[in-house]
Amino acid sequence: MSPSSEHRRILDDPEFRSLVLTRDRLSTALTVVMLAVYFGFIALVAWGRGVIGADIGGGFTAGVPIGIGVILFSIILTALYVRWANVRYDALVDRVRRDLGEGHGS
Amino acid sequence: MAAETPAFETAIGRTNAVAVCFFIAFVVATLGITWWAARRSRTARDFYAAGRKISGFQNGLALAGDYMSAASFLGIAGMVALRGYDGLIYSVGFLVGWPIILFLIAEPLRNLGKYTFADVVAFRLHRAPIRAAAALGALFTVLIYLIAQMVGAGTLFSLLFGLPYSWAVIGVGVLMMAYVLWGGMLATTWVQIIKAVLLIGGATLLVVLILVRFSFDPARLITAARERYGQPFLEPGGLVENPLDAVSLGLALMFGTAGLPHILMRFYTVPDARAARRSVLYATGFIGYFYILTFTIGFGAAVLAGQDVIRHFDAGGNMAAPLLAEVLGGKAFLGFLSAVAFATILAVVAGLTLAGASAFSHDLFVGVVRKGHSAEGDEVFVAKLATVALGVLAIGFGILFQGQNVAFMVGLAFAVAASANFPALLLSILWRRFTTAGAVASILSGVVLSSVLILLSPTVWVEVLKRPVAIFPLKNPAVFSMAASFAAGILVSLLKREPEAEMKFEDEKLRTYLGIGAD
Numbered sequence: 001m002s003p004s005s006e007h008r009r010i011l012d013d014p015e016f017r018s019l020v021l022t023r024d025r026l027s028t029a030l031t032v033v034m035l036a037v038y039f040g041f042i043a044l045v046a047w048g049r050g051v052i053g054a055d056i057g058g059g060f061t062a063g064v065p066i067g068i069g070v071i072l073f074s075i076i077l078t079a080l081y082v083r084w085a086n087v088r089y090d091a092l093v094d095r096v097r098r099d100l101g102e103g104h105g106s
Numbered sequence: 107m108a109a110e111t112p113a114f115e116t117a118i119g120r121t122n123a124v125a126v127c128f129f130i131a132f133v134v135a136t137l138g139i140t141w142w143a144a145r146r147s148r149t150a151r152d153f154y155a156a157g158r159k160i161s162g163f164q165n166g167l168a169l170a171g172d173y174m175s176a177a178s179f180l181g182i183a184g185m186v187a188l189r190g191y192d193g194l195i196y197s198v199g200f201l202v203g204w205p206i207i208l209f210l211i212a213e214p215l216r217n218l219g220k221y222t223f224a225d226v227v228a229f230r231l232h233r234a235p236i237r238a239a240a241a242l243g244a245l246f247t248v249l250i251y252l253i254a255q256m257v258g259a260g261t262l263f264s265l266l267f268g269l270p271y272s273w274a275v276i277g278v279g280v281l282m283m284a285y286v287l288w289g290g291m292l293a294t295t296w297v298q299i300i301k302a303v304l305l306i307g308g309a310t311l312l313v314v315l316i317l318v319r320f321s322f323d324p325a326r327l328i329t330a331a332r333e334r335y336g337q338p339f340l341e342p343g344g345l346v347e348n349p350l351d352a353v354s355l356g357l358a359l360m361f362g363t364a365g366l367p368h369i370l371m372r373f374y375t376v377p378d379a380r381a382a383r384r385s386v387l388y389a390t391g392f393i394g395y396f397y398i399l400t401f402t403i404g405f406g407a408a409v410l411a412g413q414d415v416i417r418h419f420d421a422g423g424n425m426a427a428p429l430l431a432e433v434l435g436g437k438a439f440l441g442f443l444s445a446v447a448f449a450t451i452l453a454v455v456a457g458l459t460l461a462g463a464s465a466f467s468h469d470l471f472v473g474v475v476r477k478g479h480s481a482e483g484d485e486v487f488v489a490k491l492a493t494v495a496l497g498v499l500a501i502g503f504g505i506l507f508q509g510q511n512v513a514f515m516v517g518l519a520f521a522v523a524a525s526a527n528f529p530a531l532l533l534s535i536l537w538r539r540f541t542t543a544g545a546v547a548s549i550l551s552g553v554v555l556s557s558v559l560i561l562l563s564p565t566v567w568v569e570v571l572k573r574p575v576a577i578f579p580l581k582n583p584a585v586f587s588m589a590a591s592f593a594a595g596i597l598v599s600l601l602k603r604e605p606e607a608e609m610k611f612e613d614e615k616l617r618t619y620l621g622i623g624a625d
Contacts, residue, residue: 007616020619027209034209035360038202042356045195045342046349052191053341059325061332061340067194067401071201071394078205082387090380093620100622 010096019092026084030077041070117437118419118428119268124441132300132449133281139296143289150482153290153489154221154464155374158625160295162381166388169372171298172457173200173363173389174305174396176258176450177516182397183430184423186404187416190331190339193404197397199356203363204393208386211364214535216373216382217617217624222461223370223527224469227534230610231542237473239549241465243526244367246553247519248462249503251366252455252496254515256504259451265420266428266444272505278448279501282456286463286493291375294456301446301453306392308446309399312427315434316406324402330409339408351580355517358584362520365527368461379621403427410434459496466492514565517582521560525587526552533595535618538611540595541604548595555590559583 010016044051044066052063147153160168178200186193219225224240256275263274285293320326331339363369373382407416407426410433419425428447432440467489472480530548533540560566562578580586616622 007613007622010620011612011615016619020615023619031206031209034202034205038198038360039353039356041198042195042352043349046352049341053337059323059329061328063191063194063340063342064324064328067191067198068398070198071398074202074205075390075394078208078387078390081205081208082383085383086380093380096616096620097622 006100010099015092016096019089023085023089026081030081034074034077037070037073041066116419116429116432117440118266118425118432121267121269122437122441122444124438125267125444126441128442128445129448132304132445136281136285136293136297136300136449136452139300140285140289140293143293143296147288147290147292150221150468150485150489152292153486154371154460154468156291156295158375158377160375162376162384163388164295164299165372165376165381165385167302167392168295168298168375169369169385169389170392170396171302171305171453172368172372173393174302174450175255175454175516176262176447177254178397179305179309179400179450180262180424180427180447181422182400183403183407184416184420184426186401187407187411187426188413188423189343190335190408191342194401195342195352195355196359197401199359200363201390201394201397203360204386204390206360207364207369208383208390210532211370211535212373212382212386213379213621214618215370215531216376216379217619217621218535218614219374220625221371221374221464221468223365223367223531224465224473227530227545228473229534230607230614231534231540231545231604233478234474235542235546237469239546240527240530241469241473243522243530243549243553244465244469245462246557247365247523247527248367248458248465249496249499250515250522251368251519252458252462252500253503253507254512254519255451255455255458256500257507257510257512257515259448259455260504260508262424262447262451265425266447271508275501275504278452278455279497279504281452282459282500283493283497285452285456286460286497287490291460294453294460295372295375297453297456301449302392304446305450306396306399308443309396309403311439312431312434312443313399313402313406315439316402316410316430319406319410319434327402327405327409331405334409335413348580350585351582354580354582354585357588358517358520358524358582361524361528361588362584363523365523365531366519367465367523367527368457370527370531371461371464372457378624400427403430406430406434455500459493459500462496463489463492466496510570514560514570517565518557518560521556521582521584521587522553524584525556525591526550529588529591529595533592533599537596537599538608539599539603541599541602541607543602543604544595544597544599547598548591551594552587552591556583556587559587 054062056062182196218229228236259278260271260275263269264271376382407430411429416426431443471488472485526549530545559578560583564576565581567573567576
């Protein structure tokens with residue numbers, strides 16, 4: 001399909017552009033954070049045996065909350081993105097689709 | 107046998123009436139669903155994508171079901187039980203790919219594609235070469251994963267019930283074909299959802315029973331493990347003695363998830379990108395919770411069943427969770443958990459087969475042979491033929507590989523997915539200058555390098571082929587094969603521009619970002 005003038009107008013719309021930019025930046029930033037946390041964990045496993053095995057009181061060693069922490073952190077990061085997208089992103093999607101006179105859904 | 111068995115009476119290895127009852131109930135229920143789904147599946151969209159009527163929550167459960175294979179349940183619990191902290195590296199690694207899917211893949215994938223991830227790669231590029239290469243990557247990943255599951259099924263059920271190996275393999279193959287052939291994606295999705303609920307429920311119950319023994323104080327469980335197996339149990343050990351190997355394994359686990367065809371295909375079953383997004387959140391939550399449970403189960407098995415007993419039944423530790431279930435809940439709970447493990451394999455195998463059949467029919471048959479135009483009926487018919495072919499192949503290879511060490515095959519599937527499928531998919535979504543030649547180069551170098559390197563690695567060259575020294579030093583090739591695949595895709599694209607593809611990139615932003623015009 002070739003873009004109509006209507007499509008062109010949205011592509012050039014400053015709000016669309018800024019939101020696309022925000023989303024690209026957010027997803028890149030979150031990806032980098034996730035990579036850093038996971039490979040930080042791998043580095044700790046590879047070189048930080050003492051840290052993982054350190055006693056942190058109450059019978060726990062540091063490695064247990066660290067490992068479970070990485071899992072919980074992944075879930076929280078996912079939730080943050082979904083929350084942002086549900087509020088900010090979907091509002092724009094709905095507005096543009098309304099402007100185009102398209103119904104929602106396929 | 108009795109001589110080396112530490113005093114332990116078990117029902118493992120015998121036909122278990124409870125297991126048989128649960129298993130029959132599961133088969134009857136799922137065949138009932140298949141019958142129900144068959145009446146609702148007519149079009150190609152029904153067959154491949156359940157009519158796109160699955161909700162975000164349902165798809166989240168189904169994604170979790172597709173992803174939590176018996177290998178990850180029994181395997182990780184066993185690894186934790188026998189190797190302690192090392193097992194947690196896998197628990198964590200298998201989860202961290204999910205946020206990446208959400209941030210980079212899920213929404214554009216849903217907006218740009220129809221049934222397979224090749225739809226997305228081929229969106230701006232030349233159809234035939236991309237379809238052929240992407241189908242090769244997808245089919246290769248699916249087949250390796252499928253064989254690993256079939257061998258796992260045969261081994262597991264001869265171990266659990268004393269059932270002949272080939273019966274289990276044939277049984278899994280035939281049931282799986284029934285789900286896919288008649289019920290398509292709708293039946294496969296509901297089988298997946300039921301299995302996910304059973305698996306998460308069973309694992310939760312197991313953990314509650316463990317914690318009862320330790321007055322609901324996890325610290326007591328950890329202390330008990332340390333008292334019995336010493337400090338090394340709580341520290342990383344031999345699994346990752348080489349840091350580069352650890353990074354390579356990490357890359358394969360993380361990005362392989364985002365390149366598994368049966369996972370990617372699930373995003374087409376929901377109505378739109380926002381449902382796709384939500385389904386990842388649910389899936390990540392369920393899978394994360396489940397891996398925290400398997401970690402606890404591993405510790406519980408080490409303490410309550412004991413490593414010697416676990417090793418006695420299976421050197422790889424796969425019997426850790428079933429043994430623990432028997433210790434805590436007797437023969438009935440063992441039976442329940444065994445039936446859940448069977449349901450798990452069955453569901454994963456069905457999802458894999460459907461993904462393989464769609465790569466064959468939608469990408470190879472329609473995209474290459476029919477040059478992009480085919481009657482819908484023909485496409486579904488070919489997909490069903492491919493389902494039968496894959497089912498027969500899976501049964502055949504499953505029986506052929508009896509007794510072989512196939513643990514490396516799941517690792518290989520993840521390495522191929524991370525090296526062949528993921529780079530081309532990501533570059534086609536993100537990079538304007540990506541070209542047809544670049545995509546083909548990326549996929550092919552990923553497939554070839556990851557499989558050749560794994561053949562030469564210690565996992566196959568030494569452990570399977572019994573040669574003294576491995577030619578390639580790392581156990582997992584992803585760090586090289588994935589980097590090479592990205593490099594090939596980028597360099598070949600830079601060599602010669604494809605103006606048409608660049609133009610489309612700009613024009614299709616409305617579809618990528620807003621879903622306008624999405625199927």
